[in-house]
Amino acid sequence: MQRLALFDLDNTLIDLDAAFLLWAHEFAEEHRLSRKAVDYLVKLDCNGLPHRELFFTKVRERFKLSAPATELWIAYRRRMPHLVECRPEVMAALTELRASGWRVGIVTNGTADNQLGKLQRTGLADVVNGYALSGVEGIRKPDVGLFEIAARRCGMSLTDGGWMVGDHPVADIDGGRAAGLRTVWLDRGTRVGHECSPDHVVSDVIQAADILRDINGRLPKKHR
Numbered sequence: 528m529q530r531l532a533l534f535d536l537d538n539t540l541i542d543l544d545a546a547f548l549l550w551a552h553e554f555a556e557e558h559r560l561s562r563k564a565v566d567y568l569v570k571l572d573c574n575g576l577p578h579r580e581l582f583f584t585k586v587r588e589r590f591k592l593s594a595p596a597t598e599l600w601i602a603y604r605r606r607m608p609h610l611v612e613c614r615p616e617v618m619a620a621l622t623e624l625r626a627s628g629w630r631v632g633i634v635t636n637g638t639a640d641n642q643l644g645k646l647q648r649t650g651l652a653d654v655v656n657g658y659a660l661s662g663v664e665g666i667r668k669p670d671v672g673l674f675e676i677a678a679r680r681c682g683m684s685l686t687d688g689g690w691m692v693g694d695h696p697v698a699d700i701d702g703g704r705a706a707g708l709r710t711v712w713l714d715r716g717t718r719v720g721h722e723c724s725p726d727h728v729v730s731d732v733i734q735a736a737d738i739l740r741d742i743n744g745r746l747p748k749k750h751r
């Protein structure tokens with residue numbers, strides 16, 4: 528029996544925060560901003576301005592930049608795929624899951640160019656069975672529809688059950704549960720003031736992959 532494992536991308540399979548810090552340093556240098564500007568950018572990011580258009584509107588105002596916010600945002604999306612990395616052990620863990628009978632997919636919110644660029648440049652697009660990007664499909668997690676598309680791209684259906692692994696309590700865990708999936712939450716020490724009820728809590732995606740592999744190992748051979 529094949530099983531479905533869906534993963535979030537940002538800050539689950541890749542360390543987006545680390546890439547953001549690199550970008551912030553580059554941005555400050557390019558626009559001749561002070562070191563303090565990097566702190567400001569990181570803080571603004573942490574303070575929950577995930578919508579980048581709004582983020583860049585604020586950044587533009589703060590540093591009196593002449594380029595329009597939409598242009599700054601486009602440049603960000605063009606650059607980020609070059610700054611993210613997927614650790615080799617994470618790539619290996621996904622490959623191992625597939626080898627042990629799992630169908631592995633990625634379900635992520637974000638603009639099509641940025642998210643697709645990250646999937647392709649890290650090589651993740653080649654090691655999973657399928658992926659669903661909100662910017663392409665026009666629906667966002669926690670909407671069950673995006674999980675459904677990801678499952679289908681993996682040759683599976685949500686009615687078969689499966690797992691969702693991610694760091695966002697609402698988008699990944701509430702969304703995954705609503706989609707009928709069991710869940711593993713990556714607790715990155717950041718709370719968004721929302722309690723979630725995952726089946727497992729881990730601090731690294733490798734631990735999540737280990738949990739899934741163990742589950743498979745406990746199944747009788749004919750059900751794997």
Ligand SMILES: [Mg+2]
Nearest residue numbers: 535537538694
């Ligand atoms: Mg995430």
